[in-house]
Amino acid sequence: MSTPEAAPSLDFIRERITADLAAGKNGGKVITRFPPEPNGYLHIGHAKSICLNFGIARQFKGVCHLRFDDTNPTREDVEYVNSIQEDVRWLGFDWADKKFYASDYFEKLYQFAVELIKRGKAFVCDLTPEEMIQYRGAPSVPGKESPYRNRPIAENLDLFQRMRNGEFADGSRTLRAKIDINSPNIHMRDPAIYRIRKAEHHRTGNQWCIYPMYDFAHCLSDMIEGITHSICTLEFEVHRPLYDWILDVLETPCHPQQIEFARLNLNYTVMSKRKLLELVQENRVTGWDDPRMPTVAGMRRRGYTPESIREFADRVGVAKRENIIDLALLEYCVREDLNKRSLRAMGVLRPIKVILDNYPEGQVEELEAINNPEDPAAGTRKVPFSKELYIDQEDFRENPPPKYFRLTPGGEVRLRYAYIIKCVQVVKNAQGDVVELHCTIDPGSKSGGPTSNRKIKGTIHWVSASHSIPAEVRLYDRLFTVEDPGREQEGVDWKSNINPHSLEVLTQCRLEPSLTKATAGERYQFERQGYFCVDARDSAPGKLVFNRTVTLRDTWAKIEGKSQG
RNA sequence: UGCCGAAUGGUGUAACGGUAGCACAACAGACUCUGGAUCUGUUUGUCAUGGUUCGAAUCCAUGUUCGGCAGCCA
Numbered sequence: 001m002s003t004p005e006a007a008p009s010l011d012f013i014r015e016r017i018t019a020d021l022a023a024g025k026n027g028g029k030v031i032t033r034f035p036p037e038p039n040g041y042l043h044i045g046h047a048k049s050i051c052l053n054f055g056i057a058r059q060f061k062g063v064c065h066l067r068f069d070d071t072n073p074t075r076e077d078v079e080y081v082n083s084i085q086e087d088v089r090w091l092g093f094d095w096a097d098k099k100f101y102a103s104d105y106f107e108k109l110y111q112f113a114v115e116l117i118k119r120g121k122a123f124v125c126d127l128t129p130e131e132m133i134q135y136r137g138a139p140s141v142p143g144k145e146s147p148y149r150n151r152p153i154a155e156n157l158d159l160f161q162r163m164r165n166g167e168f169a170d171g172s173r174t175l176r177a178k179i180d181i182n183s184p185n186i187h188m189r190d191p192a193i194y195r196i197r198k199a200e201h202h203r204t205g206n207q208w209c210i211y212p213m214y215d216f217a218h219c220l221s222d223m224i225e226g227i228t229h230s231i232c233t234l235e236f237e238v239h240r241p242l243y244d245w246i247l248d249v250l251e252t253p254c255h256p257q258q259i260e261f262a263r264l265n266l267n268y269t270v271m272s273k274r275k276l277l278e279l280v281q282e283n284r285v286t287g288w289d290d291p292r293m294p295t296v297a298g299m300r301r302r303g304y305t306p307e308s309i310r311e312f313a314d315r316v317g318v319a320k321r322e323n324i325i326d327l328a329l330l331e332y333c334v335r336e337d338l339n340k341r342s343l344r345a346m347g348v349l350r351p352i353k354v355i356l357d358n359y360p361e362g363q364v365e366e367l368e369a370i371n372n373p374e375d376p377a378a379g380t381r382k383v384p385f386s387k388e389l390y391i392d393q394e395d396f397r398e399n400p401p402p403k404y405f406r407l408t409p410g411g412e413v414r415l416r417y418a419y420i421i422k423c424v425q426v427v428k429n430a431q432g433d434v435v436e437l438h439c440t441i442d443p444g445s446k447s448g449g450p451t452s453n454r455k456i457k458g459t460i461h462w463v464s465a466s467h468s469i470p471a472e473v474r475l476y477d478r479l480f481t482v483e484d485p486g487r488e489q490e491g492v493d494w495k496s497n498i499n500p501h502s503l504e505v506l507t508q509c510r511l512e513p514s515l516t517k518a519t520a521g522e523r524y525q526f527e528r529q530g531y532f533c534v535d536a537r538d539s540a541p542g543k544l545v546f547n548r549t550v551t552l553r554d555t556w557a558k559i560e561g562k563s564q565g
Numbered sequence: 566u567g568c569c570g571a572a573u574g575g576u577g578u579a580a581c582g583g584u585a586g587c588a589c590a591a592c593a594g595a596c597u598c599u600g601g602a603u604c605u606g607u608u609u610g611u612c613a614u615g616g617u618u619c620g621a622a623u624c625c626a627u628g629u630u631c632g633g634c635a636g637c638c639a
Contacts, residue, residue, distance in 0.1 A: 009578090009579055011578090015581095036639095037639050039638090039639080069639065071638095071639080072638060074638095075638075125637095128637095129637055132637075133635075133636085136635065137635075138567085138635050139568065139634070139635060140566060140567045140568095140635095141567085141635085142567095143635095170637085171637065173637090183568085184568040184569090185569075185634080186567095186568080186634060186635050187634075192636090194637085195637035197637080213636090213639090214638070214639050218639085234569095234570070234571090234632080234633065235632095235633055235634075236633095237569060237633075237634090238569055238634050240569090241569095260570085262571085262632090267576085273639095315577080315578085315588065315589080316577065316578085317577065317578045317579090319571090319577090319578070320570070321570090321571050321572065321577095321632090322571070322631075322633095323576085323577065323578095324576075325577065325589095326575085326576045326577075328589060328590060329576080329577075329588085329590085332588090332590090333589095339601075340602095344599080344601095373599085373601090373602075403600090405600065406600090416598060418598095447598065456598080457600090458600080459597090459599065459600090460599090461599075525599085525601085527599045528599045528600080528601070529599090529601095530601095552599075552600090552601050553600090553601065553602090554600075555600045555601090557600090558600095
């Protein structure tokens with residue numbers, strides 16, 4: 001017997017699509033599209049949109065097109081076309097043979113513009129850009145009709161053809177829709193739909209010197225592809241009347257429904273392509289794929305999994321209200337995923353030497369360690385143990401605060417998978433820094449041994465000094481020190497909030513020898529510390545570089561942070 | 566002050582006139598050879614004021630606050 005279950009709640013877009021389907025619209029088909037402009041790398045906000053559009057297509061047994069919205073040759077580039085495809089694929093989505101470019105439609109778009117002119121709904125305007133701004137008015141200021149607005153159709157046709165022929169200079173003329181110069185919606189005040197740009201396009205070369213504007217190209221591209229639901233972000237809401245107007249006037253055979261949702265914002269980072277580009281160009285980061293960037297490429301390099309990003313996109317939901325998502329949710333999603341799948345290893349980031357006084361010189365034991373306690377199938381491995389070890393500086397305190405469960409002078413601690421040791425002597429250098437610890441082991445306390453069940457509060461990780469391998473480890477922190485760095489404030493450069501400690505490079509790290517074979521992109525949990533990923537760009541055999549994806553949840557840091565006020 | 570939107574705990578998001586729920590965060594505890602994971606529990610919310618109704622987060626009115634729009638960008 002099944003108990004009555006509440007239907008899984010749908011977001012407002014899926015709700016609407018469900019209703020359309022129920023009403024028999026679009027012949028029962030669902031076709032969406034992800035339409036990036038190739039003028040930058042994709043970021044986590046795009047990932048949300050990708051998951052939405054491709055996810056809806058998958059869910060409703062439809063398809064999602066990948067369409068490059070490349071109508072502005074001055075800012076677009078093939079580098080971006082390539083990175084976008086790589087990122088969408090990496091995220092786990094497939095556009096099959098549905099890859100398109102708005103530039104594929106330039107000729108069709110031109111013909112639609114001619115048709116608009118023939119229907120008396122567009123005109124060639126000779127106003128300069130400055131004049132056009134003036135004539136357009138402002139939100140509360142009525143517009144003024146262009147003196148060229150009532151040119152005869154034949155003259156418009158001739159002029160538009162000559163615009164295409166390259167007879168006029170950049171910026172000297174535009175083709176404008178003839179709608180209503182006094183519309184309360186500024187986008188309806190006879191918007192420009194074609195401009196002259198004698199620029200080389202990354203795909204059409206010098207074939208064109210006039211290019212359609214977004215508002216004209218987008219709705220018609222959607223229409224040409226038979227898109228049923230054209231999902232975009234909130235700032236296009238005021239464009240929808242224009243979207244609909246163009247398709248209505250042209251009496252097109254299909255009329256996609258534009259639906260707007262609120263874009264994703266994440267705290268402690270910026271999400272505008274312009275700002276991200278600025279960080280790249282000013283070398284505030286090492287590139288679009290810098291692991292601190294909220295770009296898909298950066299997150300990939302940092303060690304995020306596609307699964308975790310998809311899970312995140314699911315959890316943030318889809319709605320129309322402005323939002324700023326807590327970075328903690330993203331981090332929760334990666335930890336959740338990585339905890340289940342990643343192999344454990346021991347690595348000492350800031351080494352301090354430990355000498356076991358009562359352990360035989362030259363003896364080496366191979367101790368068994370569990371590869372992943374969450375997955376018994378991952379098996380075990382051997383870790384060498386010897387008289388000289390390294391432990392992390394953080395795991396020893398000469399003057400321990402209350403509740404400190406690690407190594408202290410005269411205190412005991414468990415070495416993971418090995419023995420319980422006691423610190424008997426602290427060696428310092430001339431500056432008073434602790435450089436070496438002498439300890440003794442409890443021989444019976446070896447994991448599995450007779451006294452191994454002794455209750456010891458703390459367990460720490462370690463590596464054998466002579467067996468361990470060197471590595472560089474890069475620790476990342478949030479790129480900005482304030483929650484909403486993108487918010488423009490008068491007289492304040494948004495870049496003044498960049499976190500000067502967003503990157504810390506550790507070069508003295510020592511890792512357990514099993515990591516020798518770690519290859520680019522592989523992810524591990526360094527026990528008690530976090531998840532780390534072999535850097536795909538800078539790591540090499542014998543010269544390992546790891547990126548810290550995210551720390552483990554750190555209850556101790558919280559306790560200590562609180563007691564320090 | 567024109568037009569278009571949106572307001573539910575700290576952050577997101579459900580509830581579609583009938584018990585305000587879920588997740589993250591926070592807090593407390595259990596367990597632990599990772600201060601991880603896991604488990605248990607706790608705190609915190611319907612923008613305001615009216616109205617309709619047996620009953621309102623939901624419907625209506627007014628107001629408030631926040632966001633978007635004045636590129637020949639997308």
